[in-house]
Amino acid sequence: MSLNEVNPSIKAFAIVISILILSVFFDPITPLVTILWSVTVTFLFGRVSFKKWLLLFAPFLFIAVIYVWSTMLFPRLQGGDSVIWQWGFLTLTAEGFQRGASLGLRVLSFATLSIMFTLTTKPTDFLLSLMQQCKLPPKLAYGIMAGYRFLPLIKEEFQTLQNAHRVRGVARARTIPDKVKQLKRYVIPLLAGAIRKAERTALAMESKGFTGDKNRIFYREITVSRMDWLFFILMISAVCLSAFISWKLGYLQFYNGEL
Amino acid sequence: MLAKWKLREVIVLSVLAVVFAVVYLLFLQLGNVLFGLFGLIGYDIIFGIWFIVSIIAAYIIRKPGAAFLSETVAATVEVMLGNAVGPQLIISGMIQGLGAETVFAATRWKNYSTWVLMAAGMGSSLFSFAWGFYVSGFAALSPGYVTAMFFVRLVSGALLAGLLGKYLSEGLAKTGALNSFPLGKEHKRNVTV
Numbered sequence: 001m002s003l004n005e006v007n008p009s010i011k012a013f014a015i016v017i018s019i020l021i022l023s024v025f026f027d028p029i030t031p032l033v034t035i036l037w038s039v040t041v042t043f044l045f046g047r048v049s050f051k052k053w054l055l056l057f058a059p060f061l062f063i064a065v066i067y068v069w070s071t072m073l074f075p076r077l078q079g080g081d082s083v084i085w086q087w088g089f090l091t092l093t094a095e096g097f098q099r100g101a102s103l104g105l106r107v108l109s110f111a112t113l114s115i116m117f118t119l120t121t122k123p124t125d126f127l128l129s130l131m132q133q134c135k136l137p138p139k140l141a142y143g144i145m146a147g148y149r150f151l152p153l154i155k156e157e158f159q160t161l162q163n164a165h166r167v168r169g170v171a172r173a174r175t176i177p178d179k180v181k182q183l184k185r186y187v188i189p190l191l192a193g194a195i196r197k198a199e200r201t202a203l204a205m206e207s208k209g210f211t212g213d214k215n216r217i218f219y220r221e222i223t224v225s226r227m228d229w230l231f232f233i234l235m236i237s238a239v240c241l242s243a244f245i246s247w248k249l250g251y252l253q254f255y256n257g258e259l
Numbered sequence: 260m261l262a263k264w265k266l267r268e269v270i271v272l273s274v275l276a277v278v279f280a281v282v283y284l285l286f287l288q289l290g291n292v293l294f295g296l297f298g299l300i301g302y303d304i305i306f307g308i309w310f311i312v313s314i315i316a317a318y319i320i321r322k323p324g325a326a327f328l329s330e331t332v333a334a335t336v337e338v339m340l341g342n343a344v345g346p347q348l349i350i351s352g353m354i355q356g357l358g359a360e361t362v363f364a365a366t367r368w369k370n371y372s373t374w375v376l377m378a379a380g381m382g383s384s385l386f387s388f389a390w391g392f393y394v395s396g397f398a399a400l401s402p403g404y405v406t407a408m409f410f411v412r413l414v415s416g417a418l419l420a421g422l423l424g425k426y427l428s429e430g431l432a433k434t435g436a437l438n439s440f441p442l443g444k445e446h447k448r449n450v451t452v
Contacts, residue, residue, distance in 0.1 A: 011346075012346035012349075013346075015345055015346050015347065016346050016347050016349075016350060019345075019347045019394065020394075023393055023394045023396065026396060026398070026399060056342065056343040057343070059291065059343070060343065062291070062295070063291065063294065066294055066295060066298055066299070067299070069298065070298040070299040070400070070404075071399050071400060073298070074298075074400050074401045074403075074404035075399065075400065075401055076398065076399055076400060076401050076402065077401065096399075099396075099399035100399070102396070102399070103395070103396045103399055106395075106396060110345065110347065111343055113345055114343050114344060114345025114346075114347070115343050115345075117338075117345050117346055118338070118341045118342065118343060118344065118345065119341075123339035123340070123341070126338070126339060127335075127339065130335070137261045139261055139264070139266060139269045140261060140269055140273065140328070140332065143266075143269045143270045143272070143273030143274075144273045144276070144277065144332055144335065144336065146270060146273065146274070147270070147273040147274040147276065147277035147278075147336070148277055148336065148339065150274060150277060150278075151277065151281065154278065184430070187427065187430075188427070188430045188431060188434060189434070190278070191275075191278065191427070191431055191436075192431055192434040192435075192436035193436075194274050194275075194278055195271055195274065195275070195431070195436045195437065196436050197274070198267075198270045198271045198273070198274040199267055199270070199271065199439070201270055202265075202266045202267040202269075202270040202271075203267070205266060205270070206266055210266070212261075212266060212269075255393075255396070255398055
């Protein structure tokens with residue numbers, strides 16, 4: 001059993017609920033333990049290339065650092081905070097630093113959970129599962145699949161447009177106002193083309209007997225097994241356990257409804 | 260919700276959502292640059308762009324649910340396109356879409372004037388901010404900074420989603436591609452009269 005085979009909808013729910021739980025805590029330890037857990041699970045149970053994982057994860061380090069400094073520079077000051085450093089309107093407190101670290105680690109924990117999902121889930125399987133398990137209407141699901149298939153076509157059209165402009169002697173945009181104008185020259189025709197294609201696709205689907213009826217059978221069935229629920233329970237328990245460890249270490253801090 | 264929709268409308272909504280999902284992912288990169296320059300408030304400057312498909316879909320199709328569904332589908336497609344966008348984004352998309360939908364619902368899906376479109380963008384700003392407040396832990400920030408973020412996002416929603424969305428939709432109507440949709444019909448009437 002690998003992560004790649006877990007039912008996509010259940011995997012998605014496990015991650016969304018983990019994130020909702022993580023958001024209640026304002027201490028660095030809870031997200032940190034969750035990060036360790038999710039990275040371990042990703043590499044032990046998922047067929048994931050380390051290089052790809054690192055490529056996706058790296059930008060979040062940068063985002064996390066900015067979260068930390070934003071929170072440190074603009075902290076919510078509370079009575080009893082110990083001030084480390086003060087300069088003009090800037091006040092650095094130990095508590096502010098800890099909350100900053102907790103938000104930075106929160107971003108990273110969301111990232112590891114997200115990457116665990118995206119690197120082990122095929123896009124079409126996810127959509128099929130949403131339709132078969134979460135009652136996404138077939139009309140919309142097949143509409144999304146059709147639209148998804150348009151992307152390479154739209155890219156091709158974009159290149160055609162680019163070439164056509166060049167043949168007619170439109171100079172390459174160099175200044176920012178020129179670039180905005182150029183963007184407009186591309187966006188409207190591309191969108192118009194996409195809409196026309198969408199209408200033709202709808203006509204073709206209807207003429208081949210697609211009614212969007214919910215009582216239909218599927219060529220590819222996505223199933224739910226006990227293992228899927230086991231995964232779900234393990235993921236949620238792990239987040240709760242992270243909070244428990246943090247509490248044992250004396251770090252746990254909740255969101256107190258501050259506005 | 261979709262029972263009263265024609266297949267044509269559903270597919271056009273999906274295709275708009277797919278196209279803007281790609282745009283959204285590209286703007287995430289720009290957002291990160293602004294984020295690097297200005298800190299947390301950097302995202303809020305361009306946050307409105309992430310609501311634009313709600314405005315465009317609702318303005319073109321004019322049916323209950325257009326704003327909500329298009330934003331939700333765009334978020335789902337962002338997750339499908341992979342990268343590091345996890346399934347929690349679908350919840351964000353639903354909440355943003357709901358923000359705009361609430362404004363359109365308040366007019367009983369009858370009024371699509373510029374002001375309503377801008378208010379819908381602001382509705383998305385408001386809803387998404389409440390969600391971000393919880394998930395991103397804005398409670399740890401100083402209230403003054405959070406208020407500034409909120410107002411920047413509100414303005415961004417009105418301009419980048421409301422006004423830009425209206426402008427793009429009308430550009431599309433001029434091409435004639437929307438002739439079988441309410442916006443296209445309205446445009447044709449105005450031209451012939």
